[in-house]
Structure formats: C-alpha cells, structure tokens
Amino acid sequence: MKKKEIIVEKFLLVCTLITVFTSAAIIGILLYQTVYFFSEVSVWEFFTNTKWTPLYYVKNYGVLPLLAGTFLTTVISLLVSVPLGLTIAIYLSEYAPKRFREMVKPSLEILSAIPTIVYGFFALTFVTPLLQNIFPQMAGFNALSPGIVMGIMILPLVSSLSEDALHAVPRSLREASLAMGATRFQTSFRVVIPAAFSGIAVSVILAISRAVGETMIVAIAAGQQPQFTLNPFVPIKTATTYIVEVFSGDIEHDTVEYRTIFAVGMTLFVFTFILNNISYFLKKRFQTNL
Amino acid sequence: MSQKIEVKNANVYYGMEHALINVSMNIKANTVTALIGPSGCGKSTFLRLFNRMNDLIENCRVEGQILVDGQDIYNPKVNVNELRKSIGMVFQKPNPFPKSIYENVAYGLKVNGIKDKRLIEEKVEQSLKQAALWDEVKDKLKKSALALSGGQQQRLCIARALAVSPSVLLMDEPASALDPISTMKIEELIFNLKSSYTILIVTHNMQQATRTSDKTAFFYMGELVEYDDTRTLFTNPKFERTQNYITGRFG
Numbered sequence: 001m002k003k004k005e006i007i008v009e010k011f012l013l014v015c016t017l018i019t020v021f022t023s024a025a026i027i028g029i030l031l032y033q034t035v036y037f038f039s040e041v042s043v044w045e046f047f048t049n050t051k052w053t054p055l056y057y058v059k060n061y062g063v064l065p066l067l068a069g070t071f072l073t074t075v076i077s078l079l080v081s082v083p084l085g086l087t088i089a090i091y092l093s094e095y096a097p098k099r100f101r102e103m104v105k106p107s108l109e110i111l112s113a114i115p116t117i118v119y120g121f122f123a124l125t126f127v128t129p130l131l132q133n134i135f136p137q138m139a140g141f142n143a144l145s146p147g148i149v150m151g152i153m154i155l156p157l158v159s160s161l162s163e164d165a166l167h168a169v170p171r172s173l174r175e176a177s178l179a180m181g182a183t184r185f186q187t188s189f190r191v192v193i194p195a196a197f198s199g200i201a202v203s204v205i206l207a208i209s210r211a212v213g214e215t216m217i218v219a220i221a222a223g224q225q226p227q228f229t230l231n232p233f234v235p236i237k238t239a240t241t242y243i244v245e246v247f248s249g250d251i252e253h254d255t256v257e258y259r260t261i262f263a264v265g266m267t268l269f270v271f272t273f274i275l276n277n278i279s280y281f282l283k284k285r286f287q288t289n290l
Numbered sequence: 291m292s293q294k295i296e297v298k299n300a301n302v303y304y305g306m307e308h309a310l311i312n313v314s315m316n317i318k319a320n321t322v323t324a325l326i327g328p329s330g331c332g333k334s335t336f337l338r339l340f341n342r343m344n345d346l347i348e349n350c351r352v353e354g355q356i357l358v359d360g361q362d363i364y365n366p367k368v369n370v371n372e373l374r375k376s377i378g379m380v381f382q383k384p385n386p387f388p389k390s391i392y393e394n395v396a397y398g399l400k401v402n403g404i405k406d407k408r409l410i411e412e413k414v415e416q417s418l419k420q421a422a423l424w425d426e427v428k429d430k431l432k433k434s435a436l437a438l439s440g441g442q443q444q445r446l447c448i449a450r451a452l453a454v455s456p457s458v459l460l461m462d463e464p465a466s467a468l469d470p471i472s473t474m475k476i477e478e479l480i481f482n483l484k485s486s487y488t489i490l491i492v493t494h495n496m497q498q499a500t501r502t503s504d505k506t507a508f509f510y511m512g513e514l515v516e517y518d519d520t521r522t523l524f525t526n527p528k529f530e531r532t533q534n535y536i537t538g539r540f541g
Contacts, residue, residue, distance in 0.1 A: 098348070172385035176447070179341055180398040180454055181375030190401065195388050 030269060033262035040256050046263065052226040052242075054260045055251070061260065063267060065226035069236035070268075072143045073150060073218050074211040076232060080151025081207055085158025086200065092159070093166035094188045105163065108156045116153065120220030123149035128221065141223030141235035150217050154207045161206065165199025165286065166192055198286035205279040209272045215240040239264050293357075294319035294458070294488045295340065300354035302335050302344060309335045311512040312354075317505070319457075322480060322489045324499035324520065327509035328535065333492050336509065337460050340490070341377040342370055358458065375402060378451030378487075382463040384443035386435035386450070391427050394435045394446055398454035413453055421449035422479055441472025448479065452487075459483065461491040465498065477502050496536055500524055508532045 038046070041061045049062025088108070092101045128145040132138050169192045177187040193200070215238075223235025224245065237245075243261045251258050295317040302310035310332045317323050325333040335344065340358065344350045356363050363373055375398070386394050395414040404410060414431075418424040423445040427438070435446055444464060451459065461480070465473040480489060480502045493499050499506050500520055507517040508531075516523060516532045527533045534540055 170385070172381055172383060173387060175343065175346070176379075176381065176385045176387070176450070177397070177401070178346065179343060179374055179379040179381075180401065180451065181371045181373075182398070182401040183371055186401045190397070191387055 027269075030262055030266045033259050034266040037256065037259040037263045040259075041263075050228040052237075054257050055246075055249075059256075062228075063239075063264060065228040066237060066239040066242055066264060067267070068228050068230060069143065069218075069222065069226065069238040070212055070240070072230055072232060072236060073147045073214075073222060073238055074208060076144060076147025077150035077154060077211045077214075078204070078207060080148050081154045081158045082204055084151075085155050085203070085207075086162055088155075088159040089162035089166055089200075090188055090193070093163050094184065094192060105160065108159060110156075111152065112154075112156045114153070116214065116216040117220070119149050119153050120146070120217040123217055123221035135233060138233040139223070139235050141221065141225075142233050143222055143236050144232040146217045146221040147232065149221070150211055150214055153214070153217070154210050157210060158203050158207050161203030162196075162200045165196040165203065168199065169195045196286070198282040202279040202283050202286070205275050205282070209275050209279075212268060212272055212275075213240065215244055219244050239268050292319065293317065294321075294359065296355075296357040296360075297339070298355040298357070300336075300339060300352070300356060302332070302339070302353075303349075303351040304347065305349040309512055310339075313514045315507060315514060315517055317488060317490070319488050320484055320486070321505060322484055322491060322503040324503035324506045325490060325492045325509065326494070326496070326499050326506060326535070327515075328540070329494075331509040332512040333507075333509045334462055337462055337490055337492050340458060340460055341374045341379055343379070345370065375454045376456050377458045377460060378454065378456035379460040380444070380448050380451055380462065380464045383467050384440055384447055386438070386443050386446050388434065388436055390432050391435050391438070391446060392431040395449050395453050398450060402454060414449075417449040417453040418446075420452050420483065421445045422475065422482075423449055439472070441468050441475060444468060444472065444476060445479065448476075452483075457488060459487045459489045461489065463492050463494060466494060473498070496524070496538075508535060510535070 045061050046063050048064070049060050050064050051060035051062050052065045053060040092104060096104070123146045124141075127149055128138070128140060128142065131142075131145055131148075132140075135144075138144065173191055173195060174187055177191045178184070182190070218238045219241040222238060222241065224237055224241065225235045226237040226242070227234060229236065242264055246258065246261045293316045295315075297313060297315045300310060300313045301308070313332075313336060325336060327333050338344045339352065339356055340363070342363065344352060352364060358373075358377070361368070387397065389397070392414055395417050396410050399410050399413055415424065415428075418427065423442060426442060427433075427446075435443065438446060444467075448459075448464075465476045468476065477498060480491065483489060491499075491502065493502075503520045505517065506520040506523045508515045508523065508527075510531055516527060516529050518528075523532065524536055527536065
C-alpha cells in the first residue's frame with residue numbers, strides 16, 4: 001500500500017516537472033537563438049530601423065513595422081472588446097435577472113469556441129467588404145477588419161472575467177450603498193466597479209495578451225506587408241503573421257533569416273510575460289482587497 | 291409622545307413561504323426597540339420592512355400598512371431612495387467600502403448630490419463624533435477604512451449611516467461579529483444616539499436587549515408573540531414561549 005502511494009506521488013511529480021521543463025526549454029531555445037541572432041544583427045538596428053525586409057536582397061532588420069502592425073490590430077480589438085465587454089459584464093452582474101444571466105453567459109462564451117480560422121475568413125470575406133462600403137479607400141487587406149473581428153473573439157474573455165470580478169464583490173457592500181439611498185446606477189459605478197477594479201484590469205490585460213498573440217485572423221485578413229504605419233486601412237503585417245510566413249516558407253535553418261523569427265518571438269514573449277505578471281500582481285491585490 | 295412608526299397587519303411572503311404573519315406594532319420616537327427571537331423567526335425580515343430592503347429579494351411580497359411619521363412607505367408614489375435616506379441601516383458584519391475613512395462617511399452625501407466640500411467635511415466630522423470614532427481616526431481620514439479594527443469599522447458604518455441625517459436607525463445584530471469591548475462601545479453609542487434617533491435593533495444577545503432597549507419584541511415562527519417594556523418582558527413575560535426563550539430553554 002505504501003509503495004503504491006510513493007509511485008503515485010512520483011508520477012504526479014514527474015508530470016509537474018514535465019510542464020516546468022517544457023516552459024524552461026522553450027524559453028531556453030528562444031533565448032539561445034535570440035542571442036545568436038543579435039550577434040549578427042545589432043540590437044540598435046532591430047529596435048530603431050523602420051524597415052523589415054530580412055527575406056529580400058537588401059536586408060533590413062527593423063522590427064518596428066511588425067510591432068506597429070501588432071499594436072494597431074491589438075488596439076482596434078480592444079476598442080471593440082473592452083467597452084462592449086464591460087457593458088455586458090455590468091449589465092449581467094448588476095441588472096439582469098438571475099435566470100437571464102445564467103442563460104446569456106454560456107452563450108456568450110460560444111464566441112470563444114469558434115476556431116480562429118473561421119474568424120479570419122469572416123473578417124476577409126464578410127467584414128472587409130462591409131467596411132469598404134463605408135470607407136471606399138480601404139484596401140482588401142487591412143488592420144481594421146481583423147482588429148474588429150479579433151475584438152469580437154476576445155469579447156467573452158473580457159465580459160466573462162469582468163463579470164466574475166463584479167460578482168465577487170460582496171452583496172453587503174451593495175446593500176450598504178442602497179440602504180443609504182443610492183440608486184442602482186450609483187451603487188454600480190461608485191462602489192461595485194471600484195471594488196472590482198483590479199479584477200477588471202486583469203481581464204483587460206489578458207485580453208491584450210490574447211490579441212497580441214493572435215495569429216490566424218491577422219494572417220488571413222490583415223495582409224503581408226510590413227509597414228511602419230498606424231493607418232488602419234492599408235495592408236500591414238503583425239509579428240505573429242511574420243513568424244507563420246517564415247515557418248511555412250522554405251527558409252533554410254541556421255541562417256540569420258531563420259533566426260529572425262526567434263528574435264520576433266522573444267519580443268512578443270517578453271511583452272506578454274510582463275503583462276501576465278502585472279495581471280498576477282493585480283489579481284492578488286484584488287483578492288486581498290475583498 | 292406621538293408614534294414614529296405604526297405597523298398594521300404586516301405580512302411578508304418569500305414565494306410560497308409566509309415569513310411574517312400579521313404583525314402590528316407601534317414604536318415611539320426616540321426609543322430603542324429590541325427585536326429578539328430564534329434564527330429564522332422573522333425579526334430581520336421585520337427590520338428590513340422599514341427601509342424596503344426586502345424589495346431587493348426576488349419573489350418577496352409585502353402586505354399591510356407600514357407608516358413612518360404617518361406616511362405609508364409602501365405607497366407606490368414613495369421614492370424608495372428618499373425613504374432609505376431617512377432610514378439608516380447598520381448591518382451584522384461591518385461592511386465599509388474599500389475606500390478611505392473620509393470617503394466612506396461622505397458617500398451618502400455625495401450620492402445624494404451634495405457637492406459643497408465644506409458642508410461634506412463638517413458632516414463627516416460631526417458623524418464620526420456622533421459615532422464616537424472621531425478621536426481615533428481624525429489624523430488618518432485618508433487611510434483605507436479596511437485598515438481599521440472590526441469594532442472601529444462597525445462604528446464607521448454607523449457614522450456612514452448617520453451622515454445622511456436619518457431619523458430612524460435600523461441595526462441588524464450590529465455587535466454580533468465584535469469582541470466584548472467593541473460591543474460595549476456600540477451599546478454605549480446606542481444609548482447616546484437615542485436622544486436624536488429612533489432605533490430598532492435585532493439581537494441574539496438577551497443581555498444586550500436588556501441593557502440597550504426600552505421596548506422588546508419577541509418573534510417566533512413569523513409571528514410577534516409578545517411586545518412590551520423591556521423590563522416587563524424579561525421579568526414578567528405574559529407567554530410561556532417568551533419565558534422559555536429568554537431563559538434559554540430553546541433558541
């Protein structure tokens with residue numbers, strides 16, 4: 001009996017270690033290849049050059065166009081998902097009857113069960129033509145359309161996590177506010193939302209991480225031209241799209257061209273890593289504040 | 291002295307459950323009334339009639355007449371927010387907002403549209419003094435209310451309720467979550483507040499009822515069994531059920 005216990009324990013330990021090891025290995029390879037890359041291309045060039053043409057005859061290694069593309073699609077998606085998601089969360093948590101809330105929340109989450117490739121073609125073949133009716137100058141590939149669709153995709157993430165945060169605010173705080181003659185609106189905006197603020201911030205940060213890392217939608221609908229621009233109507237290329245392109249192409253391994261994807265991947269990783277840490281910190285503060 | 295509160299044949303239903311059965315009671319101004327009885331006897335439901343907090347519960351239905359200052363507070367024309375401003379409430383567990391001490395007390399004034407900063411400051415100080423908390427917090431009004439001790443938090447909640455100048459104060463077991471010294475302070479406070487407010491207090495603590503109240507109402511299974519001067523009720527109850535409860539034979 002005791003032997004069995006030990007075997008089970010060791011098995012669980014090994015499973016845990018595999019996860020840790022995998023993370024460590026990914027970071028290790030990223031780091032190794034990135035250091036290698038920067039021995040051939042200067043950090044200065046990487047972060048200041050505004051042209052990205054590593055696969056062309058004249059090679060430029062400026063990551064800024066890719067970051068601009070990622071930034072642009074991310075901001076557009078947040079402009080859609082954050083206001084809409086928060087409104088939904090406030091309605092569901094503070095106003096909606098219980099039964100309605102229990103019905104709507106799962107159906108909202110269906111949005112995140114749709115494969116991203118479906119979203120990608122939805123953006124390209126439906127949203128883009130629709131937007132072109134309003135903005136005739138818009139190109140067939142652009143940042144706006146995939147940005148909006150990405151916003152719809154991460155909407156349930158924002159609304160669901162924010163709703164959880166609002167719902168976790170103790171009922172007694174609402175009662176205290178209402179008992180003093182405050183309206184439901186005042187109670188929501190002056191007591192419940194401030195009390196849930198760090199939880200809401202966590203949902204927004206996770207939404208940013210999700211948007212930054214999103215690949216398929218932008219690869220399909222945003223285009224393939226790394227441009228250092230914030231114009232939402234022209235084709236751009238995001239960091240993730242670039243990685244896909246190199247990976248699916250026939251670039252030889254062990255070349256600078258190949259290692260660019262690790263440098264770009266590392267940049268994305270550092271960014272989302274920082275965001276996740278901020279959200280972890282906020283989450284802890286949220287829990288101690290309640 | 292006139293009647294501050296008149297309850298005539300009040301019935302409360304939660305769905306199919308008849309939580310309060312035909313209760314009638316008159317309460318004079320500037321008195322303390324203790325509501326006692328075993329858990330689930332309807333005393334908290336009764337307390338929450340007066341600021342219509344029962345409205346927040348789905349499927350809750352109220353019948354009968356409840357008059358405060360001669361006005362039927364369940365008349366459809368009554369503005370519930372105005373009503374709740376005039377009838378303050380202190381809850382069982384201290385529930386300060388996760389804001390500063392100052393903001394907690396100022397909250398009720400601000401949501402009622404008062405913007406004059408001087409007036410708010412005066413009212414905050416006055417309310418904190420009334421709640422016997424001013425001396426302890428006057429140097430740290432900007433600090434978080436959550437940093438206060440449980441007893442201080444509860445007195446802060448009392449100050450918060452007083453700030454909007456209610457005439458009635460409802461207290462739902464205000465000391466049940468507190469240590470004996472904090473409890474004593476709250477009881478002293480109740481005694482001092484009596485001159486300006488009409489106070490209803492739900493309590494499980496018989497000694498507290500005898501120490502703080504003028505009148506006591508004993509509830510059992512949704513009915514008002516006995517309502518009398520506190521001294522009479524505790525020394526010479528008319529009903530055996532009251533006798534059994536106050537002597538601790540059940541409950």
